Amino acid sequence: MEALFRKKDLATFLETLKTFPGEITACVTLSAKQAKFDSWPTVNPKLVTTLNELGIEKPYTHQARAINLALSGKNVVVVTPTASGKTLCYNVPVIHSIMEDNSCRALYIFPTKALSQDQLTEISTITNKLGVPISTFTYDGDTPPQERAKVRAAGHVVVTNPDMLHTGILPHHTKWIKLFENLRYIVIDELHTYKGIFGSHLSNVIRRLKRICSFYGSSPTFILCSATISNPLELAEALIEEHVELVAEDGAPRAEKQVLIYNPPLINKELGIRGSSLLATAEIAAQAIANGISTIVFTRSRLNVELLLTYIRNNLRDLRMDENLVSGYRGGYLPNERRKIEKDLKNGNILGVVSTSALELGIDIGSLSLAVIHGYPGSISSAWQQIGRAGRRSGGSAAILVASSNPLDQFIAAKPDYFFGGSPELARINPNNLYIYVDHVKCSAFELNFAQDEPFGKTNPKEVLEYLTQYDVLHFAGSRYFWQSDSFPAQGISLRSATNENYTVIDVTENHKPKVIGEVDRPSAPMLIHPEAIYFHDGKPYQVIELDTKGLRCYVKQVSVDYYTDADLAVRLQVLDVFKEEDQWGLGEVLLSFRPTVYKKIKLMTHENVGYGQIHMDEEEMHTTACWLKLEKQYSEALGEENLSSGLLGVSHLFRAIAPLFLMCDRGDISVHHMVRDPMFEKPVIYIADNVPGGVGLAEGAFMLRQKLINAALEAIESCPCENGCPACTGALGATIRAKAPTKTLLNILRSQADVK
Incomplete structure (x- = not known):
């Protein structure tokens, strides 16, 4: 591969893209925007002084309004672009309130562990400079057991995620009395990620959380933050079932940014077949890194992270560059590995990173010049989050969306106005989905017994409570419903699926040492883990050798094949x-x-159909x-x-x-x-x-x-x-x-x- 872009600056690099065989279907320049400032709300003078010393002399207009609303006890949702300083909208009222009353507590809920770690650093920077003893801790799966008691006893600010709140905090609320008695603020960041099943579950987790707060005598204020979607206020109010004030006018400055949509070349016009978006993404990223342009590459799957990383490193070797200038970043990496990659990006020790959406959210990874997005990420808000990862603290930046052959990608490439215009997306949830609702009523009854006419959020759970009583999950006595089952309900309920009837995937490659490697929800099972299916885990192919539909177990063996399977229903x-x-x-x-009928064998990379087979399964x-x-x-x-x-x-x-x-x-x-x-x-x-x-x-x-x-x-x-x-x-x-x-x-x-x- 010829090093076309070596040692060229970003603007020249973008011009050279025109020499590529594909087509740039859109090139939009987002012009620079001046900041709009306001005066500080009435907060502790020492906090204002500290923020000034950290270089924050005045708040942006949206920050000032959000802080004022939160301090007056009003729920607020802040909807502004990436890197607009939303963190300050909740850190300032939280820190001020703790300075005024040391017993005050706050709970921060973030969708990912990486974002939790980053936000811990953000608030610690302020509190350390402030010199006030405000204890801030993360409480997630990475928290060592010996530290958990300290978090429960001493944490002014507890940073967690929905899954840990669901299984690790709410069922054990008696260990968290100090938190729940004094809970003043609940922060829910990245609101737009809580849609569909995940959002429907979280709304019920919030119902359980508010019920426990009420039991301990607290009534916290919610501060929510979101990327741009069509209905942020509707989603926020559906999630917490309370009135929320909307703050949507952005006062933050913006440096100039160019956003391009690149469509790989059309190889067969009649069949609509285009060149590989994976290879095009790898070539663009490798050339950028070879020119010293700091680059983040996003892709949707773990497998694609590993493939892109391999291709980019191969391309860098061809360009006689150090292949270790780029690293991967995805779920499955150990916590220490993730922290090291984040640090190396900030310090400039590496110039590129390939990631799933794990780095999409507001993690501070320093100044990056270019974001390359492999395929439309599934929503416009996600795409703009990824675009916003470049240029967070620098001048000019750019983002390139490389369209895949997926029909939606091709639609956006052909009709970019849908992408660059106002977001048409509606985030929707249904907290009263019966499958989800019953599970969380069970969890809530385990946490606190129910009075006969007690509501659950804005709903009346009486029919569900009576149903659970009939099946001896609950016991009714003295006008109350008491938990009497031996099981621990939250443990068996995933926030990512509507039912807890998941197939367990068991690797039996070594007969004497079977091990669980994953789960598949029941509705997806006929397509993904039918007999003879190829199941991918951690980039490795496994073949399904047996599916136990009664015991909900799937047995797989590692194989060496260059195809995947796709079933017809x-x-x-x-x-x-x-x-x-x-x-x-x-x-x-x-x-x-x-009922699945046949499956096709599709060759990796070329997507050729190389065979098929019959599927014999019962109807679902x-x-x-x-x-x-x-x-x-x-x-x-x-x-x-x-x-x-x-x-x-x-x-x-x-x-x-x-x-x-x-x-x-x-x-x-x-x-x-x-x-x-x-x-x-x-x-x-x-x-x-x-x-x-x-x-x-x-x-x-x-x-x-x-x-x-x-x-x-x-x-x-x-x-x-x-x-x-x-x-x-x-x-x-x-x-x-x-x-x-x-x-x-x-x-x-x-x-x-x-x-x-």
């Missing part, structure tokens, strides 16, 4: 209840029945929510039966690809199905269903945004350069049956019908 869908109907659209409860069922689009008789008449079938296939594929852009979810969180003649409605129907037992609000979101979905789908297919359909617009099968024309016709009819109404 046969799906039946039955509408059980209709919640609402408007025009051709409906929303309701459905029963999804699915799931109650969930769905919205649907019914097509009246005139559609069949306008298109004809054959074209209608092709059009339904194409529209379904586009909805599946584009809906996550609006619903702020992963593609796997929804399932989209179509029927040429639905048994219930006796018409052609397209369903968009929550791929989660009970649903978490995604189907309702699709129902609300249905016109936007139709418009976006039409834009996507019209902007696709293929002739008759391809994997990016109509799907692989749609390309085979030349579905592009009937898909466009169907979408145009749907849009015109909506415009008439």
